[in-house]
Amino acid sequence: MNEFWTNHKEAIIYAAIVITIVLILRFLTKKLYNWLEKRTQIKYPNDAPSNIHLAQKILNALWLVLGIMALGFIFIDEEQYKTARENFYIVLYLGIVAVLTLFAASLVQTWFKRSIKHRVANNEDTTSYKFLRYIAIFAVYFLGGILMLIAFKSMRSFAATALGGAGIVAVVAGVASQEALSNLVGGLFIIFFKPFKLGDIIKVDESMVGTVTDITLRHTIIRNYENKMIVIPNAIINKEKLINYDLGTHICCQWIEVGISYDSDIDLAKRIMREECEDHPNLIDHRSELEKYNEENKVVVRVIALGDSSVTIRAWAWASNYNQAFSMKCDLYESIKKRFDKEGIEIPFPHRTLIFKENQLEGLRSKAQNTNQVSVEKEEPDA
Known part of the structure; x- marks a missing residue:
């Protein structure tokens, strides 16, 4: 046992130090995560800290991978040590960039949430802020991805070009015809x-x-x-x-169109439609002061078309907004139909006239007679 300790003393101490450092880093990561989670829950109780949770997982995995790689140095020779050390630094660099990217995205998202919340409290439009939030978060992840590519020698030229102005222009020009960019520009x-x-x-x-x-x-x-x-x-x-419906003024004009038969009383139908519209609670008075002075009707009702089988009458009814206009339209169609039935105003419906030639009519009659005979013959045994 003493001989084993003497021969591998440095390796054992090195392994113990690596394991201790890994455990300390995981412990500190957990403490940092708990502190950030509590702070986030206090400020934003309804938001789950998903990015912070993901960063914790990445850090814990990073410390474990780096610890295993560091322990691997014990079992490699000097020729492989240089390559292993480079790989160690690459993994460390990738992990740090990934965590910093997540934290940057969280900060950007938090700032936009505060701004949007402030604008909502002041009854201001938040459309541009919500859209720019997507662009800002995309930019953060894009920059993080480029910084990760720099870690690989084969990708450094592409990353450097993409970060330059000429590279961005080339990328945009290359995908200009693609649907993704069309949607972004839209x-x-x-x-x-x-x-x-x-x-x-x-x-x-x-x-x-x-x-x-x-x-x-x-x-x-x-x-x-x-x-x-x-x-x-x-x-x-x-x-x-x-x-x-919300661009400019919110008031909305709703057309109430009903077709009546040519035999019905047009004046009576117009009066019924006007009365039903004026009695509806959602109707607003859209008349000008001159029209009010001249005592013109609140609702304009006119014949707008003479169809093949009906006379189309339209009423112009105004409401405060689209929702009230839609509800008013549904109610008015029901109430107007009931009044029409009560007052004898007919709403035409399609009729179809079938004309048979004489030989076709005889064939149908003979076929009907044969069918009746068969049914009688089937019923006789049961009698």
């Missing part, structure tokens, strides 16, 4: 020109109507009235013609 256009912002109610088509909940680097998210999320790429939504 998102920037939305932020700069503001055709809509977070919280606005927009209508892209009849199946895509809802509230804008988020605008990312790639897509815009709309929550429709079925509480479903509609994800639209920014490049597509920039090309579409859309309606923003």
Whole structure:
């Protein structure tokens, strides 16, 4: 035993020191994580410190890997020592860069959260801040990835070029036709020109109507009235013609269109539609002062079309916003239908007239008679 200790004394002491350092570093990492977690929970009780938790895992894995590599120095010769030492420094560099990148991303995200919270408290628009948050976090991770590539000799030229202005221009030019960049540019256009912002109610088509909940680097998210999320790429939504119900004034004009038969009383139908609209609680008086002075009707009702089987009548009803206008439209269709039924106003529905030739009619009659005979023959045994 003494001979083994004498021959391997330095290696045993070296291994003990390495293991002790690894344990101390893991202990300090745990203490630092607990301190940061408590501080984050105090300031932001509703946010989970995911980046901090991931950084702790990376550090614990880093100390373990470095400790194993350091212990490996005991079993290698001098020729392999130089390569092993270089690999040791590369792993250490990668681990530190990864942790610093996560911390930088957490700081950026925290700053944007504070700014967004402050603007929300002051009833200010937060669309640009939420979108720029994605760009800033992407930039942090992009820079961290480039710094990691520098650790490898074969990738240093690419990393140096990407960090330079010419490299960025080359990268952008190389992917200019790609969908990813189109969506990114589309998102920037939305932020700069503001055709809509977070919280606005927009209508892209009849199946895509809802509230804008988020605008990312790639897509815009709309929550429709079925509480479903509609994800639209920014490049597509920039090309579409859309309606923003919250752009400018919020008051909304709702068309109430009903078709009546040609035999029905048009004047009576117009009066019923006007009365039902004026009695609805969501209706607002949109008349000018001159129109009020002239005692014009609150709701304009006109015949707008003479169709093949119906006379189309439209009422222009105004509401305070899109939500109230939609509810008013649904209620008015129901109440107008009930009044029409009560007052004898007919709403036409499609009719179809079938004309048979004489030989076809005889064939149908003979076929019907044969069918009746078969059914009678089947019933007779049971009788």
